[in-house]
Amino acid sequence: MQQPTTWGTLLLMSLFFLSCSKDKELVIPGTVSPNADADVPVQDFMWKAMNFWYFWQEEVPDLADDRFVNTPEGRDAYTAFLQSEEDPGQFFDNKLLFTEDRFSYYNPDYRELTNALAGISRSNGLEFGLVGVANSESVFGYVRYIVPNSDAAGKDINRGDIFSGVNGTPLTRSNFRELLFGEEATYTLNMATLVNNVVVPNDFEVTLTKEEALSENPVFLSKSFEIGGASIGYLMYNQFTNEYDNDLYNAVQNLKASGITDLVLDLRYNPGGSVNTTRLLGSMIYDTNPENLFLRKRYNAKVQDELEDSQLEVYFTDRLGGRTIESLGLDQVYVLTSAASASASELLINCLEPYIDVVHIGDVTRGKNEFSTTLVDDRTNSYLYTPSRVNQINPENQWAIQPLLGRNENADGFFDYTDGLTPDIPLKEDLANLGILGEANEPLLARAIQEITGATGKRSTHVEIPIDPLSNSKQFKILGERMVDDTNYGTQ
Template identity: 60%
Template structure:
């Protein structure tokens, strides 16, 4: 589903862009002579090739992206015409076979609006599970976005549904029914009886709202349990528009005197690299001499970057200049599942060299590359920059979001494409999903047990495991992407 989008914050230039005065001798538009008008797709595909040839992380591993492809003008144009649809050209001709995450959009304006944190949504966040031995699927509600249409309806975390508009959900129709063009749909609800999901007669009608913005700082609270002060934070997306809210939440936890933290990233698919750095600083500390991550690019880009540009350190200030509210912990408990990806995984990996990270849940998604937004602006090195929007080719509205690099931690580790493995395995139980923030909710209860050492008689066996096939997040603005938001001053020779 490469057409789905991810959030960036335009207000703070949540993009990698190049400073003015950049020299890029290899990408002059007037050298190409690719036609517009009836053959406009060649213009789009020419832009895609040139951008990928320069920036793509696996450029050297994709034969079609070799510099020699463009040597002969006629054969190059024939290559561009191998696919009639630019999307198919991007997917079939330009991507490395191990790339699961690069994608495109037919309208860069639509993309960048969504990437600013604004989307059309009914506020229902859910997971989708396939019935064993069947093509039918069902959904379970993970949480409701405050202020959304779903927040006004009789639906809550843990509720189940098996159909939409009277049609049973299956592997072939769920995308159109749940994520299609219809702004309003009716869910056909279900219950669990004898550990079996069974439809009932209840219905809930939901309507998508334009311009719905979700604050990812969903819940923050503290507990006094057996003499331990435990902080709990549900964080659902790395959107730098809300960095101050995140820092304020840590300020409240710090004021409450918490000496343990349970960070819930179960439903967090990622986002801003810089926000991940700030969150890690809020957890561990603000020593700006400690390396948080080091970037790895393709050979073309890597050779142009110096140590300062390639490395990011823990921070003592937010982007707005506020002092980081750090807990200065030496141990953190992170709740994570297969829906935990990119910037969430970056936090786990980046903290591991410095502190004890106790991962409770399931293996994470395994998204360890970052991306940038590219448009048809050769003089701007194809990197979307809102200050250069007038320079974008007016005959080409397409954008691409390719993977361009990988982040490694201070120990040099970045190889977690199979996901980060939990220290304590636990699946969500659809028969006992619990209430977020309730200390009896199974995942939080397991973390509390680990902190306090009081095993008691709590049974953490799972009756109806949530074997998640996909989730609503994978069809939303943020998806499972990690976006580098660090300005670099590059001059390609």
């Protein structure tokens, strides 16, 4: 007697074609009863997309290829499973995610997600860290930087300022999410001052309003220094956002034109983003030889087995759109990090390591070594979000999911840094002395300059109040700490 065909088997029997060209096609045909689609289209889309693409698909029993057989009884069981959670978000979180997954997420509107990938968000322009007071429920915030041309840019608030409450309510571990990242567009920060290294509220207040569609250029600072006979370039880059690749390249070229011999790359507030932009920046720093491997992708076994090496390997590049990349050609780079440096920031460090000396200065990074892509209900395009196909997305389902698809390993095969990348020169930021970004005496930049010039012993590296952040403003943005694989498909 013939055995029932499982939906997973049907998926594997489908045509699977993935090319590295822009005209790539990858086909995963639908295999589930139309009744399931009609009753719960969002959950149906989520299950099918996750069953194929999810990195931990084999580890989640409800995503198993043989979980639901393609029989009338099996289809009924599948429909009942989809209906077990009325809220699609709860269905995604409770039924489809692996317990070790810290970063997969969803959004009811794919447009909000894709805007975030382009650096557009609802924000007041205040970027801050949050610190929990030891042996206490209390929390306070400190300003990291202000986004230019934002609401905060026009207010009396600056890097290093401290706040301990919102709308008259003291911040705690249990309320800071609601107070700072809730639906209210406007809030008032209750400011504070350091007194004998203790955060003490004062009477000063700053009212800020979140703006819709605020666009942040991640190329925050770019300048050069002539110090101790060295020509040092400094670049603060705050998100791997592919919409600003040309701005990034222009900044690097300006540094090259100034004749720099050393580069300090500041990624301490960079939570990640585009994998392709990471490859571009690596090429700008090191070399543009397209025969040098930048990374190799590791998907789940089902996807991995179907792909050729040419579809898994990503190389350095000599092209940015229609432009030829002129690399800095460095054999050493100094990278500044914090505990908020994540995802594509860590990927850049890891993928440059086999080729050049990466001098890592700062704090242990976040440990986000998985990549994702945006999946939508475009079933003839294998659920992959493609800008030119937005009219093909199911009009009855505008949800998007951003699941982890795999991990990237460098040319040496290393990828295991879930505990973060440990710096060569440990140095936490100092709440008592954050310094001015881009100034030669700012503590982390000063330490890099000291390493470059060999001026050891001339500067104290004592940290009076080391910052161990509880959270930060970027963690609660839609893109958050994500590494988005756009090297072959999706958001490019």
